[in-house]
Amino acid sequence: MSFCVVGRLLSNKGFHFDSLRSTILQSFNPLKGADVKLIGDNRWLFRFNHHLDQRRVLENYPWAFDKHLLILHSVDAEENPATVDLExxxxxxxxxxxxxxxxxxxxxxxxxxxxxxxxxxxxxxxxxxxxxxxxxxxxxxxxxxxxxxxxxxxxxxxxxx
Known part of the structure; x- marks a missing residue:
């Protein structure tokens, strides 16, 4: 689970996952790459290939997609990303x-x-x-x-x- 961040959009509106994925990854601009997986209703797991990319994303927080706040939380190996508090x-x-x-x-x-x-x-x-x-x-x-x-x-x- 190293270099992972879980997130959700503060919105009741549905979003096209591929649009969100490409836009957010382009905004994050990870130098060593990253991937995003949908892990639940309005919950995504971002996996970075390098700790500096993860750190930069968290230091430049908060982020938004389509004018909606993207709530992020760094996930360690002991946490379940599906149940992390994103409030x-x-x-x-x-x-x-x-x-x-x-x-x-x-x-x-x-x-x-x-x-x-x-x-x-x-x-x-x-x-x-x-x-x-x-x-x-x-x-x-x-x-x-x-x-x-x-x-x-x-x-x-x-x-x-």
């Missing part, structure tokens, strides 16, 4: 106009865990967040509405979008 997708969330004193990892974790599951925050080598924007990596449940984060008198107010 979460990682995104980068940009937070603007925070006061300098709030540009901290703790604030990033607070925001990330309120809108989904905090994964990471972009910092420099010393762990400091510079600039006027905080970029947080967050896993979001694709079955729930998106959150919008608003700043009001330096307090965070969470509203559904």
């Amino acid at each position: 979460w997708c990682e995104f980068h969330v940009h937070v603007h106009d925070l006061p300098l004193g709030k540009m901290t990892r703790e604030m990033a974790e607070f925001i990330g865990n309120h809108i989904g599951k905090f994964r990471d925050v972009d910092t420099d080598t010393s762990g400091v967040i510079w600039g006027d924007t905080m970029r947080i990596q967050v896993s979001l449940n694709v079955n729930k509405p998106l959150w919008r984060v608003l700043k009001s008198d330096h307090r965070l107010v969470m509203n559904y979008w």
